[in-house]
Amino acid sequence: MLEAIYEGERFDLHNHLRRQDSIKLEVERLKKAADKGAFTCPYCNGILKLKAGDIYEKHFFHPSNSCSISEASETYQKQIKRESKKHSVMKEIIYDELKTQEKINGNLHVEYGYIEKAEEKWKYYPDIIIENSKTELAITILTDVTATKDSRLVQQIKKRNDYFKTKNLKPIWFVEETEQSVDMDRRVIHLWEAELDIAVKMEEDLKWEETLDSLKTENNLFDLFNYHHQNAPRKYEVFSLYYVKSTETNITFTVQRFLKDQTSHPYRAFALKEAYEIKMATALLTEDTVQLSDPLIENQQRESFLLEALKRDKEYIPAALEASINSDDLQFSQPISNPKKYDEVGLIEILNDYIEEVKVISASELSKYLVKECGAPSQTYLTGKYQIYTDVCIALNGIETSGKIKLIRKEFVDDRIYEVIVK
Numbered sequence: 001m002l003e004a005i006y007e008g009e010r011f012d013l014h015n016h017l018r019r020q021d022s023i024k025l026e027v028e029r030l031k032k033a034a035d036k037g038a039f040t041c042p043y044c045n046g047i048l049k050l051k052a053g054d055i056y057e058k059h060f061f062h063p064s065n066s067c068s069i070s071e072a073s074e075t076y077q078k079q080i081k082r083e084s085k086k087h088s089v090m091k092e093i094i095y096d097e098l099k100t101q102e103k104i105n106g107n108l109h110v111e112y113g114y115i116e117k118a119e120e121k122w123k124y125y126p127d128i129i130i131e132n133s134k135t136e137l138a139i140t141i142l143t144d145v146t147a148t149k150d151s152r153l154v155q156q157i158k159k160r161n162d163y164f165k166t167k168n169l170k171p172i173w174f175v176e177e178t179e180q181s182v183d184m185d186r187r188v189i190h191l192w193e194a195e196l197d198i199a200v201k202m203e204e205d206l207k208w209e210e211t212l213d214s215l216k217t218e219n220n221l222f223d224l225f226n227y228h229h230q231n232a233p234r235k236y237e238v239f240s241l242y243y244v245k246s247t248e249t250n251i252t253f254t255v256q257r258f259l260k261d262q263t264s265h266p267y268r269a270f271a272l273k274e275a276y277e278i279k280m281a282t283a284l285l286t287e288d289t290v291q292l293s294d295p296l297i298e299n300q301q302r303e304s305f306l307l308e309a310l311k312r313d314k315e316y317i318p319a320a321l322e323a324s325i326n327s328d329d330l331q332f333s334q335p336i337s338n339p340k341k342y343d344e345v346g347l348i349e350i351l352n353d354y355i356e357e358v359k360v361i362s363a364s365e366l367s368k369y370l371v372k373e374c375g376a377p378s379q380t381y382l383t384g385k386y387q388i389y390t391d392v393c394i395a396l397n398g399i400e401t402s403g404k405i406k407l408i409r410k411e412f413v414d415d416r417i418y419e420v421i422v423k
Contacts, residue, residue: 001048001061001070001073001074002014002060002073003073004039004040004041004042004048004060005039005040005041005042005045006038006039007038010042013030013059013060015088017058027050027052027058030050031052034048034060035049041062041067041070043067043069043070043073044067044069044070046064046067047062048060048061048062048063049062049063059074068118068119068121069114069118071118071121072114072115072117072121072122072125073114075114075123076113076114079125080127082144082153083141083142083143083144084143084144086143086176086246087143090174091127091128093249093250093280094127094128094139094141094174094280094284095110095128097251097281097284098128098130098284098286101285101286105132105286107132107133108130108131108132108286109130109131110129110131111128112125112127112128112129113125113126113127113128113129113138117129117167122163122167123163124160124164126139126140126160126164127139130286135170136168136169137169137171137172137290138169138171138172139172139173139174139290140172140173140174141174141175141244142157142173142174142176142198144176145175145176145179145194145195154193154194154197157173157194157197157198161198171198171200172200172242172290172292173198173200174243175195175198175243175244176243176245177243177244177245179195179243180243180254180256180275182256182274184271184274186226186227186228187225187226187271188227188228188268188269188270188271189269189270190266190268191267191268191269196260196267196269198241199240199241199258200239200240200241201237201238201239202292203293204257204292204293204295205238205239207298207302208236208238208257208272208302209236209237211302211305211306212238213236214306215306215310217309218313218316219313219316220232221233221236222261223316224312225270225309227261229261229270230262233261237259238257238258238259239257239259239260239269240256240257240258241256241258242255242256242283242292243256243275250280252280253277253278253280253292254275254278255275255276255292255293256275257271258270259272272305273301273305276294276297278293278294278297282294315407315410339369340353341374342370342375342376343375347370347391347392347395348395350374351366351396352399355399355404358420359419360417360419360420361405361417361418361419361420362416362417363392363393363396363415364385364389364414366392366396367385367386367389370388370392371386371388393416396416396418400418403421404420404421405418405419405420405421
């Protein structure tokens with residue numbers, strides 16, 4: 001074990017040696033002190049000795065029979081050996097916050113995993129165990145996830161996840177925020193396999209599923225948001241990841257909810273909305289369970305997503321239809337035969353004639369045609385776009401309602417492309 005009581009205070013051997021200029025000299029000093037009984041077990045108060053050979057990692061041990069918690073601590077320390085320095089900082093801050101809530105919530109019990117379950121001699125221990133009137137949660141923090149470490153970590157996580165579930169614990173994993181990779185323009189989350197494996201389903205995820213089930217659209221949800229998907233979901237299953245960022249005194253959480261998609265490398269998922277940041281006190285608020293969300297923000301995001309999806313569905317243009325438009329069709333180099341003059345017949349009559357002679361209409365190119373061939377007003381905006389472009393778009397929208405043309409592509413504020421349906 002790495003912890004002990006020394007001169008009335010908690011002593012962490014690993015952290016202490018990490019700060020020394022000469023580890024060899026300091027180990028010799030600590031060993032002499034340990035031989036004289038200076039270190040005791042923080043759990044059973046028994047005397048500890050210091051093992052400092054070349055083969056095994058330096059550690060404290062009971063010269064006689066070890067107590068159960070010290071044995072559990074050794075198992076736990078081996079388990080977290082891969083974690084970065086931030087791991088212990090994050091764990092302690094989260095633990096202190098939850099212990100504060102324990103004082104005001106009689107149904108809440110919070111303890112380090114290896115202390116709480118030491119007597120049961122578990123194979124794996126979570127960082128923190130939270131027990132309330134409904135369930136037991138296993139909180140574990142992951143740091144230092146990299147490409148080289150991901151495959152091995154995945155196997156460890158699977159084993160620990162399955163093990164915690166056999167012990168009737170609900171695993172909740174917090175991932176160091178440096179691992180977050182989201183591109184909201186393409187609505188994609190890029191994931192480590194480890195991240196995909198630790199995604200959980202919480203109460204707010206179930207509310208998201210209800211929202212998606214109530215959404216009635218004519219087109220596939222992934223297509224509506226231009227998400228390059230592998231499989232169209234038959235059933236919406238929402239999962240969440242919780243990223244954690246720490247300073248020496250505080251922690252914030254980032255909540256990311258998504259639909260799983262690509263479950264083989266490279267791992268990807270559909271981001272429902274932007275991840276949002278919440279303070280630790282809000283994220284760890286406990287009544288029946290750890291909240292891990294801001295209900296107000298969640299409601300706003302669900303309402304916003306519904307409106308956005310319905311709007312996109314109404315304006316959706318299938319990619320196949322867009323692709324069917326030959327770029328040559330958008331070149332209006334040939335003038336329409338015998339164009340009428342704008343000031344003589346007006347915009348609508350010219351448009352009706354124009355529709356008779358083309359297959360595809362570009363609102364931008366049509367505006368140029370009106371100015372150059374029909375004598376329409378040539379005033380421009382500061383961007384160089386003809387001011388008549390606005391009137392053209394309004395007129396084309398009106399003609400579209402008659403079924404003569406169909407909007408097939410919008411290029412933001414630059415252009416609108418229509419297919420001519422009726423000749």
